[in-house]
Amino acid sequence: MTELATLDAYGELIEPATLKIQRLLPGSVDRCWAYLTESELRRQWLAAGEMEMKVDAPFEFVWRNDELSDPPGERPAGFPEEHRLQSRIIELDPPRKLAIAWGTTGGVSFELEPQGDQVLLTVIHRRLPDRETLLNVSAGWHAHLDTLASRARGEQATSFWDRWTRLKAEYGRRLPA
Numbered sequence: 001m002t003e004l005a006t007l008d009a010y011g012e013l014i015e016p017a018t019l020k021i022q023r024l025l026p027g028s029v030d031r032c033w034a035y036l037t038e039s040e041l042r043r044q045w046l047a048a049g050e051m052e053m054k055v056d057a058p059f060e061f062v063w064r065n066d067e068l069s070d071p072p073g074e075r076p077a078g079f080p081e082e083h084r085l086q087s088r089i090i091e092l093d094p095p096r097k098l099a100i101a102w103g104t105t106g107g108v109s110f111e112l113e114p115q116g117d118q119v120l121l122t123v124i125h126r127r128l129p130d131r132e133t134l135l136n137v138s139a140g141w142h143a144h145l146d147t148l149a150s151r152a153r154g155e156q157a158t159s160f161w162d163r164w165t166r167l168k169a170e171y172g173r174r175l176p177a
Helices: 029-037 039-043 131-152 160-174
Strands: 012-015 018-026 058-063 083-093 097-100 107-115 118-126
Touching: 018 131, 029 039, 029 097, 029 107, 029 118, 029 131, 118 131, 131 160
Parallel strands: none
Antiparallel strands: 012 018, 018 118, 058 083, 083 097, 097 107, 107 118
């Protein structure tokens, strides 16, 4: 298990425009896979959207971050109540790896590795086009993965937007300009 695999570890740049962030989650690989691939479970920590489990299958993510915690906190200016992203599956190895196209970036991969009675989830978001996107994505993945970890432990998630805002400032200090 790496040093980064803690409950609230910060992401790191593994290339100039590639973020890697990890979480150690309770439960089995199959349970964590369900949180990645089943719309109703994924909606509780990231975004809804039915996925056909095959390479090149298109799908749509639907974010409603105000619904991830109660209270949601104050949504930052410029963020809509709902956000949609057309995507497709680009790599699939159930229940170990899922990679998806992600807007104008190089895509996102999710890898699951058993660690005793827990699972190491590694998220890698590639080719982030600029610093603002990098900071938004870093704070976003961190806040979303914190929410996933809370849900997986059967706990209530803390205020999503307040956490995101704090994390964006922290990533601004941590990541090289």
